[in-house]
Amino acid sequence: MRTLQGYRYALDLTPRQERAILQHAGAARFAFNWSLARVVAVMGQRAAERSYGIPDAELTPAISWSYPAMRRAWNAAKATAAPWWPECSKEAYNTGLEALARALKNWSDSRLGKRRDRPMGFPRYKSRHRTAPSVRYTTGPIRIEPDRRHVVLPRLGRLKLHESARKLARRLEAGTARILSAAVRRNGGRWYVSVCVEVERAERAPARPRSVVGIDVGITNLAVLSTGEVVANPRHLQRSLQRLRTLGRGMSRKSGPAWAAGRPPSNRWRRARGRLAAAHARVANLRRDGLHKLTSRLARTHGTIVVEDLNVAGMLSNRRLARHIADAGFAPLRRQLTYKTEWNGGRLIVADRWYPSSKTCSGCGAVKTKLTLSERTYACEACGLRLDRDLNAARNLAALAAAAVSTAGSGPVSGRGADRKTPNLGQVAVKRQPGTAQAGKTGTVPLQGGPPSHTFEEVGETGLIRV
Template identity: 60%
Template structure:
């Protein structure tokens, strides 16, 4: 099995190499802004000619990366006489970013792209734009365990050992496709996009099915009785420190576009201290999620999660901070590709599947179950169980009944008469309009094992 995997390493460049890295990132920004100005000028010219009733319009400016690169090569001597100081990949990086942004904007307008409407690309600021550059051609290799070699930039020392990737390359099971250098939190990183050949993996328990219920109070509750994962709440724990640092930043002379004021040195130092706390929170969250998802993907053959409406959750001002801190979307994203790497599969239950309101013992459905009620009590069979554990059991049983071929697994708890079988991993987590809940008929469990009908 061949997969595309990323390897990221921190760099320790010299002062001269830092200047070269910044020069390449600036070259990408210059090419991006130049091409965007050409595109906007061409669109404005054509709109003006249409308003005057001119039939023979100015030819349109090509938006593809190849058209932009051809136009750049024709004008680079006048636009950037210093272009030879940087690799050609730096300018291609900016042009490719613009071509992607224009394509996304066009597809969004024409209905060919899901999700929120995409805005028209904007110019990149020298001070605010992400400093990065991508290399796809030229000399891209590892040198020993402590150095990388990139086009024009040459040999750069790494802050950490590259032995994991070097071993695969030496064994002939990996091939570097591209490399991206990026300035993040004051440190330069290089990310290699690698084509990795993996042996056919098998989870330790290939026939095991586990339901994972994600929540705010407890990050993950499992259906097989293993201890739940408590929500670490990294942001909440650092909130006091962030407030203190934010007050310090607010007392310094910061940037102000209205009067053209540049930030003071003291403001920049205070802002860097605050940013370090934010980056540490993100690193802790990413590390915890990686450990959780890797352990699940290596252990179980089938993992079942819910299709949570994360975009709708963050619109609730009472839940936005804790939902964002938990990282529900990142957990599902990592499970999607790690299950493939480890030979398992990820099943996603329908968004309207009433996992919390369904009794895991008799399959009866409660009409309402507020979030403040943390214990599920079944009025039909008398089962008393933790709300999250009950939801995890329902998720696991959903796949088991689906595999057994028992027909429709459930009826929708909000009044929609639809099947709720597990779906493939992925998809778009968009906000969905809510409909009033229907009434649930209570009664004995039908003979076919389905949940009682909705009236």
């Protein structure tokens, strides 16, 4: 199986090498701003001509926003626009032009309704005071040195790695990997190089191929598995808030920048900002490390993993829980499980967003009409089952694995009661999915707290999947 994989290493740069990288990052920023100014000028000219009543056929010709067209325009004008252009690699200018072409396409697709993600605004000019310096290389000598402690990049030469690159070097020596590109970026006061590699991965199988596990993520506990395992939420941001606030107050007391007045920041303010950035980077690294360890263990152990399709962007609109949700990292956990299950020969099943996993009894299938967030213990009024709310939801998710057999390739699996809102009155005709109490029968399961109005039809083999 061939796939793309990234390797990220910290760099130990000399002052001369750091200045060279900053020069290349500045060249990328210059090319971005130059091309953006050209686009804005043409757009403004055409808008002005329309306001004068000039027909569309006689307007100033529009320019292409594609990356190849921007490269041709830059190559034609670079001798006058940037006489110093030979001092940097061509990849530096290509980095800025490619970023602008991608930003303009995202903005255009967002306006035309072709983009499903959040709306994108029009690109803004890049400033060296607000933009993280970065440069990407796609051609030229990009290799790992035989000592596995250095990486070679075009025009920058031999850069020392903070740690050994033996894992990547072994793949390259064995011929099972091919370097496609490398990007250098500064984050949290440190420089990193990210190497994008096309890897030939061997076929693997999980340690327990027949095992099915449902995962219910939350804030109190990061993940509760249907096996009964509880993964505590480390709350890295919450534990570091006091230090972050102290560092932020310290930076606010220093003489900061006032670029409109032509006043640069003081050296003490720069050092304070570096300390604050390093503290934020540490929190992000701790969160990333914990999520990678958890998802790797689950993907290597279980053959089938069932998760919920959470609307994380919508959940972040809750001002009381937004910080805790972002600190937990629901979206990275789902993203990592997606590709790691594929790497390890397992499968990932995504439950429908409207499937009431928390409201449904994992024993008899009865659905509660209302379940507040403060109710941490699920109490079924139909069969008397009492258990932890998150464990009950995880078991319901695990029970959906059998339903995925009949809906393979059709998208998220809709379980019982997966209508947009759990109703208080009336009948909702839905199929009774695996995980119900009575097998091979058609019966009526009541809504808890209301009349017995839900009629379900049993299909296939039923019963709670034990893992």
